[in-house]
Amino acid sequence: MTTDVLKVTLLGTGIPNPSIHAFGTSTLIEAGDQRVLLDCGRGAVIRMSQLGIPVGYVDTVILSHYHSDHYSGLFDLLMSGTIPQGWAGRGKPLTVYGPAGIEHIAEGAWIVTKPDRDIRVNDNEIDAEHMRIIPHQYEEGIVFDIGGLKIIAILVDHGDNIPSAYGFRVEYKGHVFVHSHDTRYNENLISQAHGADVFVHEVAAARASTLASHPKVKVAIDHHASPSEVGRVFAQTRPRLAMLTHLALLPPDPLPMDDLLDQLAAEYDGTVLIAEDLMTIRIGRNISIEPYRHPAR
Ligand SMILES: [Zn+2]
Ligand SMILES: [Zn+2]
Helix, strand or coil: CCCCCEEEEECCCCCCCCCCCCCEEEEEECCEEEEEECCCCHHHHHHHHHCCCCHHCEEEEEEECCCCCHCCCCCHHHHHHHCCCCCCCCCCCCCCCCCCCCHHHHHHHHHHHHHHHHHHHHHCCCHHHHCCCEEECCCCEEEECCCEEEEEEEEECCCCCCCCCCCEEEEECCCCEEEEECCCCHHHHHCCCCCCCCCEEEEEECCCCHHHHCHHHHHHHCCCHHHHHHHHHHHHHHCCEEEEEEEEEEECCCCCCCCCHHHHHHHCCCCCCEECEEEEEECCCCHHHHHHCCCCC
């Protein structure tokens, strides 16, 4: 890998609704000698294996918030990653940074992994400590700063019942990647997304008739940013490349993609790319996007 490239792989771009095409949110950051997983949603280890990346390749995870679609894959990564074979092989604990409450996830993981851990320890496969989560609680600001890779947590607004939800600004050798994670329209995110090469933002939408007749859909949508709001975010930050992820176009009768893009375009005149699982983004002298199914891969 070219040493000054910030490489971002979108392992999962989905929401809680199970989909073979869009797994739970998970993003692999690779820069120099460093690799960090931002969120670990459903199926993250499957996506890693599709790319030929060993499950034990990552020993550091940063969680954005505690909706299940952002961390339900953590326990697969934690347990399967310890298996001493070429496809796994993490011979150390998993370091996990999270907002307030991360210690409960570490404590709970230690309890629920005990049966599997005991078997593998008795078989002399692993050291018990390999299956431990080492928790670090973070606040807004720098979460990770090693080997030139800096990851900065940005406090966002994911609704009144979620006081600690964060997006991330990732910096490496002058290259900048910003991921909103889950948020409503948020001025703090806008102010900290300046100068982004690539800015990935979530979006959610439903027809007015659906919102009126399905109050639970309205509850879900109210936690997120509308297409026109995301357009306003991009218009104020002007990234070199804008991308949409975590598309919550909720049933029944979901809003068509054309309608979403029309609403966004009313606010933003730049290029917008819709993220897919397993897209690799290389941010260096230029920005290149490689979809998973390209024949050269
Ligand atoms: Zn989510
Ligand atoms: Zn969420």
